[in-house]
Amino acid sequence: MIxxxxxxxxxxxxxxxxxxxxxxxxxxxxxxxxxxxxxxxLLIVSIGYINGKxxxxxxxxxxxxxxxxxxxxxxxxxxxxxxxxxxxxxLSAAIIVYEKYGTLNxxxxxxxxx
Amino acid sequence: xxxxxxxxxxxxxxxxxxxxxVLAWAINVKGIRELLGLIGGITPLAVIALAYNxxxxxxxxxxxxxxxxTLTFHLSTLTWYFAAVAALVASAMVFxxxxxxxxxxxxxxxLMSVTGVLGVFVANDFIAFFLFWELMTFASFMMxxxxxxxxxxxxxxxxxxxxxxxxxxxxxxxxxxxxxDFAGVRQGMYLLTATHRISNAYVDxxxxxxLVAFGVKAGVWPLHVWAPDAYSETxxxxxxxxxxxxxKAGVYGFLLLYLLIGVSLYQAIGTFHGHIGFAYIxxxxxxxxxxxASFLAVLxxxxxxxxxxxxxxxxxxxxxxxxxxxxxxxxxxxxxxLSHAVFKGLFWLVTAAIILRTGKTEFKDLGGLAEKMPYxxxxxxxxxxxxxxxxxxxxxxSKWLIYEAAISAHMPLVAxxxxxxxxxAFAYVVRFLYAVWFGQRPSDLEDVQEAPLPLLVGMTxxxxxxxxxxxxxxxxxxxxxxIFETDIVxxxxxxxxxxxxxxxALTVTLLLIVGLAIAGLVYLYGARARKIPVxxxxxxxxxxxxxxxxxxxxxxxxxxxxxxxxxxKVSFDRFYERLANLFEDFGDWLREGFxxxxxxxxxxxxxxxxxxxxxxxxx
Numbered sequence: 001m002i003x004x005x006x007x008x009x010x011x012x013x014x015x016x017x018x019x020x021x022x023x024x025x026x027x028x029x030x031x032x033x034x035x036x037x038x039x040x041x042l043l044i045v046s047i048g049y050i051n052g053k054x055x056x057x058x059x060x061x062x063x064x065x066x067x068x069x070x071x072x073x074x075x076x077x078x079x080x081x082x083x084x085x086x087x088x089x090x091l092s093a094a095i096i097v098y099e100k101y102g103t104l105n106x107x108x109x110x111x112x113x114x
Numbered sequence: 115x116x117x118x119x120x121x122x123x124x125x126x127x128x129x130x131x132x133x134x135x136v137l138a139w140a141i142n143v144k145g146i147r148e149l150l151g152l153i154g155g156i157t158p159l160a161v162i163a164l165a166y167n168x169x170x171x172x173x174x175x176x177x178x179x180x181x182x183x184t185l186t187f188h189l190s191t192l193t194w195y196f197a198a199v200a201a202l203v204a205s206a207m208v209f210x211x212x213x214x215x216x217x218x219x220x221x222x223x224x225l226m227s228v229t230g231v232l233g234v235f236v237a238n239d240f241i242a243f244f245l246f247w248e249l250m251t252f253a254s255f256m257m258x259x260x261x262x263x264x265x266x267x268x269x270x271x272x273x274x275x276x277x278x279x280x281x282x283x284x285x286x287x288x289x290x291x292x293x294x295d296f297a298g299v300r301q302g303m304y305l306l307t308a309t310h311r312i313s314n315a316y317v318d319x320x321x322x323x324x325l326v327a328f329g330v331k332a333g334v335w336p337l338h339v340w341a342p343d344a345y346s347e348t349x350x351x352x353x354x355x356x357x358x359x360x361x362k363a364g365v366y367g368f369l370l371l372y373l374l375i376g377v378s379l380y381q382a383i384g385t386f387h388g389h390i391g392f393a394y395i396x397x398x399x400x401x402x403x404x405x406x407a408s409f410l411a412v413l414x415x416x417x418x419x420x421x422x423x424x425x426x427x428x429x430x431x432x433x434x435x436x437x438x439x440x441x442x443x444x445x446x447x448x449x450x451x452l453s454h455a456v457f458k459g460l461f462w463l464v465t466a467a468i469i470l471r472t473g474k475t476e477f478k479d480l481g482g483l484a485e486k487m488p489y490x491x492x493x494x495x496x497x498x499x500x501x502x503x504x505x506x507x508x509x510x511x512s513k514w515l516i517y518e519a520a521i522s523a524h525m526p527l528v529a530x531x532x533x534x535x536x537x538x539a540f541a542y543v544v545r546f547l548y549a550v551w552f553g554q555r556p557s558d559l560e561d562v563q564e565a566p567l568p569l570l571v572g573m574t575x576x577x578x579x580x581x582x583x584x585x586x587x588x589x590x591x592x593x594x595x596x597i598f599e600t601d602i603v604x605x606x607x608x609x610x611x612x613x614x615x616x617x618x619a620l621t622v623t624l625l626l627i628v629g630l631a632i633a634g635l636v637y638l639y640g641a642r643a644r645k646i647p648v649x650x651x652x653x654x655x656x657x658x659x660x661x662x663x664x665x666x667x668x669x670x671x672x673x674x675x676x677x678x679x680x681x682x683k684v685s686f687d688r689f690y691e692r693l694a695n696l697f698e699d700f701g702d703w704l705r706e707g708f709x710x711x712x713x714x715x716x717x718x719x720x721x722x723x724x725x726x727x728x729x730x731x732x733x
Contacts, residue, residue: 017717017721020714020717021714029714106712106713
């Protein structure tokens with residue numbers, strides 16, 4: 001039986017992928033990318049989860065053996081920052097594309113290019 | 115008695131041309147460049163002449179340790195013959211190059227190809243053979259590349275196909291025998307065949323691969339398409355060597371088939387109507403080459419193209435002769451190697467002189483040059499007589515031997531192909547003779563001068579063997595007997611005797627001289643000379659209509675062309691072009707279909723690949 005966390009995370013990735021593959025509006029594609037990113041982050045975090053353990057902060061009563069895996073959390077922190085940065089860059093690119101072509105439909109943009 | 119120690123013969127032969135060529139390129143000062151070129155071109159001939167007695171007493175071996183490989187070389191009676199032909203043509207070529215070429219680039223690659231060809235002939239293992247083979251291809255490719263990119267590309271692609279075929283065949287032989295040296299390959303293949311440890315299909319594959327490899331270089335139909343372009347689109351003095359000696363590397367390869375894997379091929383392909391099967395295929399390839407190339411040569415309007423096709427056809431004779439598989443066939447083929455090299459080399463030097471002095475290449479722009487260039491004309495006449503096979507020239511003796519061989523091998527259809535080819539050869543050289551040298555001279559050729567001295571020296575070098583070996587064909591026949599160590603062709607210096615006939619060159623020469631003397635007397639005292647207008651050519655008494663106004667200079671063989679119309683539509687050149695276009699279109703379709711500039715489709719490709727990998731169990 002697949003864990004609900006895994007199922008949810010992979011579903012998010014697939015929904016995002018669907019948007020990237022099928023939607024024609026540039027902003028919707030960017031939203032799809034964001035959804036994929038959230039899904040991936042969730043998946044990484046859920047890989048590190050161990051049932052019944054607490055947060056990996058060493059304090060009284062909580063040693064290394066009582067904490068969940070801290071490495072995915074560090075990875076996800078990095079990934080979130082990268083994701084925000086790429087989204088910001090993509091959004092600024094979308095603004096420029098709109099200013100230049102007056103449309104956000106990727107097929108229109110492609111036709112105008114050629 | 116030998117004049118140079120046997121150890122130095124092969125290094126001198128191989129390194130002197132290449133080194134002097136590179137020096138000529140590096141120094142590139144007029145005068146010094148030409149001097150270095152002459153040294154590089156003449157040294158091989160001197161070395162090979164001095165090695166003659168040594169070779170007769172026993173082969174000269176030489177080993178070069180190149181760290182990774184050990185290259186072995188071997189100057190036996192057979193390889194001496196081929197190397198001597200190449201060296202003779204090379205020495206004539208360098209004289210021509212002095213007149214026609216003024217660049218260090220030309221000298222470097224010309225002399226590099228001399229080294230390549232000599233290396234191919236004296237190599238005694240497949241590594242040395244292949245290395246020098248590629249050196250020769252590369253150098254000749256660079257010579258064509260400088261003048262015409264399209265022609266050089268066609269030559270290059272076909273050469274590459276040939277080279278890959280050869281290296282595959284060598285690898286297949288090596289995989290079975292573990293040997294790369296010729297003696298080891300011969301022994302290994304013989305043992306494998308004798309003990310039935312090699313399948314027929316395996317040997318057949320090796321045979322086909324070698325046929326492609328050597329066929330490309332020799333210009334065998336249907337792999338000849340590169341030759342007309344490459345021969346005409348390069349320095350015409352260089353073509354002397356290109357068509358006279360470089361094409362013989364392919365011919366030598368066909369001979370190697372017999373020497374190295376002949377027994378296995380015999381075992382694998384068997385016999386066909388009493389002929390050795392694999393040789394029978396070679397004979398027919400040669401016969402088709404002769405007929406196709408000769409027909410195409412007749413129809414050309416450009417001197418260079420005419421001789422290019424003629425060269426292909428004449429090499430076809432040699433392949434055909436080797437394909438007969440009898441001692442007489444080999445003797446005729448080997449003799450024709452020499453005579454084709456000298457008469458075709460002479461033709462190309464004459465062409466170089468014509469182009470140098472007039473700048474014209476087409477028959478319609480030429481005419482009446484015999485008075486302006488008398489010495490060149492005399493040389494052209496010798497070449498014409500020799501190619502057309504008129505005694506007493508070397509071309510007659512060799513063709514006569516091939517006829518005798520084809521008849522005594524009981525191959526009437528192949529013999530017919532030779533007869534047809536010879537008739538056609540006569541047709542095209544006669545046209546060359548009349549259209550260029552006789553008739554009315556176009557007004558812009560009034561101030562044409564005789565060819566420069568070096569070019570004349572080069573022509574003379576090649577004209578002498580045409581006459582000497584024509585009047586004394588026994589000189590060559592005796593040497594060929596020494597190669598095979600039996601008396602294949604009997605007779606003395608002036609007389610050739612085969613089981614089915616005798617040819618006495620001296621008698622023929624004397625009769626010819628007497629006949630010419632009588633004709634001369636008749637001309638001087640008997641006939642009244644009449645000036646004929648240039649349009650007054652053959653029409654069987656019919657009035658000449660405008661659309662059928664065929665002078666010898668333009669569309670002379672148009673009726674033949676019309677008769678051959680449906681056959682001329684079948685062209686391997688066009689077939690290959692179409693094949694190349696097909697590949698290009700397929701590539702375009704792939705590129706445009708997949709690399710379409712749409713980000714979403716790239717995302718699709720990624721998603722699909724990830725899905726495939728996931729299903730496959732990689733992810």
